[in-house]
Amino acid sequence: MSHAPSTAHSAPEATSTGLNHRKLLMWAFLASDCMLFGSLIASYLLYRGNSLVGPYPHEVFNIPYTSISAFVLLMSSLTMVLALSAIQRGNMRGLKVWLLATALLGTVFVGGQYFEFTTFVHEGLSLNTNLFGTTLYVLTGFHGTHVTVGIIILLSFFVVAMRGRLTPKQHLNIELAGLYWHFVDVVWIVIFTVVYLIEAPNIID
Amino acid sequence: MNHTAPTKERAHPTPARYAAIALILAVITVVEVAIVYMEFLRPVLIPLLLVLSATKFAMVAMFFMHLRFDDRLFSILFVGGLLLACLVIMALMALFSV
Numbered sequence: 467m468s469h470a471p472s473t474a475h476s477a478p479e480a481t482s483t484g485l486n487h488r489k490l491l492m493w494a495f496l497a498s499d500c501m502l503f504g505s506l507i508a509s510y511l512l513y514r515g516n517s518l519v520g521p522y523p524h525e526v527f528n529i530p531y532t533s534i535s536a537f538v539l540l541m542s543s544l545t546m547v548l549a550l551s552a553i554q555r556g557n558m559r560g561l562k563v564w565l566l567a568t569a570l571l572g573t574v575f576v577g578g579q580y581f582e583f584t585t586f587v588h589e590g591l592s593l594n595t596n597l598f599g600t601t602l603y604v605l606t607g608f609h610g611t612h613v614t615v616g617i618i619i620l621l622s623f624f625v626v627a628m629r630g631r632l633t634p635k636q637h638l639n640i641e642l643a644g645l646y647w648h649f650v651d652v653v654w655i656v657i658f659t660v661v662y663l664i665e666a667p668n669i670i671d
Numbered sequence: 672m673n674h675t676a677p678t679k680e681r682a683h684p685t686p687a688r689y690a691a692i693a694l695i696l697a698v699i700t701v702v703e704v705a706i707v708y709m710e711f712l713r714p715v716l717i718p719l720l721l722v723l724s725a726t727k728f729a730m731v732a733m734f735f736m737h738l739r740f741d742d743r744l745f746s747i748l749f750v751g752g753l754l755l756a757c758l759v760i761m762a763l764m765a766l767f768s769v
Contacts, residue, residue: 483744493749497752500749501755501756508760508763508764512763533704543693543696551686645736652727652731
């Protein structure tokens with residue numbers, strides 16, 4: 467059953483800023499998460515090239531494989547924003563479809579990461595093998611954990627929507643989940659470039 | 672109860688617009704991967720990659736996260752944290768002469 471689409475313009479909130487507290491909190495949280503990933507990326511860059519023993523990045527990285535992984539996560543951002551657009555227009559069926567699609571794409575990404583990690587381990591790279599292993603696994607592991615939490619959030623909303631307990635008036639909930647999901651995507655945009663692509667010339671040569 | 676001015680949020684883009692933005696992001700990703708295989712671009716590879724990834728970052732933040740159409744305070748919050756993170760990275764790299 468379709469509900470009337472929600473209005474595009476928000477009514478003023480009864481807060482000192484006129485903004486929704488939860489949305490403000492989510493943005494503040496994302497700003498703090500920027501600093502978390504900033505410190506992890508800094509650690510990776512600082513220790514880059516300082517491993518005493520292998521395996522080294524150019525020996526284990528598979529750029530085409532990781533590129534597909536990056537593309538999958540990028541497309542999940544599209545499906546996430548389509549889910550938000552659906553609930554804002556009162557299209558609850560569309561919301562469920564796009565929520566599930568986003569969760570599935572996220573699962574594909576995490577599965578890909580897990581497979582990549584097992585490949586690395588098979589090639590002798592573990593958490594305590596060298597500086598490269600430690601910094602790579604911690605950075606991508608934290609990111610993978612963020613994605614997993616996001617998948618759980620999305621599936622929770624999917625279940626709530628399936629039970630008919632999510633209405634177009636509650637579109638902010640989906641928007642907040644979307645903000646988290648898009649953040650996870652932009653972090654991977656940075657990691658993909660700074661960790662993988664920058665090593666690519668060493669792999670090709 | 673405080674009655675404040677209406678929020679400055681504008682209408683969200685249409686699904687077609689979102690799809691167009693996703694297509695642009697996909698193209699930029701393809702370009703990023705392609706240029707690492709181009710030897711003549713090696714001298715400028717890192718700046719190029721950083722510019723391309725920054726473009727993708729900005730597009731996701733502005734359009735998918737709706738920062739472009741939302742209240743400025745959200746942008747100030749997020750960009751503030753982002754700038755701080757970038758400054759920390761640059762300061763550490765300068766400190767340890769990387």
